[in-house]
Amino acid sequence: MPSILLYNLDGDKGTQVRMLCMRLRIRIRNVSPSEYAEPVGALAGLSPLACTPCEGSFSDEMAVFVNFDGDLLNRFLREMRAARIPSIALKAVLTPTNQSWTSLQLHDELQREHEAMSRGGTAH
Numbered sequence: 001m002p003s004i005l006l007y008n009l010d011g012d013k014g015t016q017v018r019m020l021c022m023r024l025r026i027r028i029r030n031v032s033p034s035e036y037a038e039p040v041g042a043l044a045g046l047s048p049l050a051c052t053p054c055e056g057s058f059s060d061e062m063a064v065f066v067n068f069d070g071d072l073l074n075r076f077l078r079e080m081r082a083a084r085i086p087s088i089a090l091k092a093v094l095t096p097t098n099q100s101w102t103s104l105q106l107h108d109e110l111q112r113e114h115e116a117m118s119r120g121g122t123a124h
Contacts, residue, residue, distance in 0.1 A: 002072055003027035005043055007062040007103065009088070016085045017063075024076060031103060033057045040064060040106055041099030056104045062090040064106070089114055 004026055009017055021028050031043055037054035041047055044066040065073055073093065080087070090110040092098060098106055 001025075001027055002068050003029060003044065003066045005029050005031050005040070005062075005064040005066065007031050007090075007107075008059055009061050009063070013061075013086055016083060017080070017088075020076070020079055020083060020085065024072070024079070026072075026076070036103040036107075038102065039100050040094060040103060043103070044094055044099070046099060052102075054104075058104070058107050060090055060107065060111070061088045062092075062103075062107055062110065063088045064092050064094055066094045068093060 002025075004021055006014065006017065006028060009030070018028055029043060029045075034054055035043060035049075036057060037052040038049050039047065042049045044064070065076075068076070090107065092106060092110055098109075101109070
């Protein structure tokens, strides 16, 4: 079943995103800062949580798409734009590579990619 991990999406924008997810039958998992040291795959339900103490945080909004095919991802993004929900800058699809990363590691990688794309360069 498709699900989405949501980080720091509170207020009206978070409510709008959650309503869109419910309409599209996407399961929602709000990730709290105390869980940022857990592997992203564990947060997505692929493995047990390790209960690792977290020694970092971030306040950026971030979304991780789990079990989304291309059609659903495109539909989700299209409907977000149609509903005039402001974009979430840091977005990723869960992959075999990033599922072992912590939320902090994924955030840092997405932040580097976002900054590079904003400058018109590459992330590495």
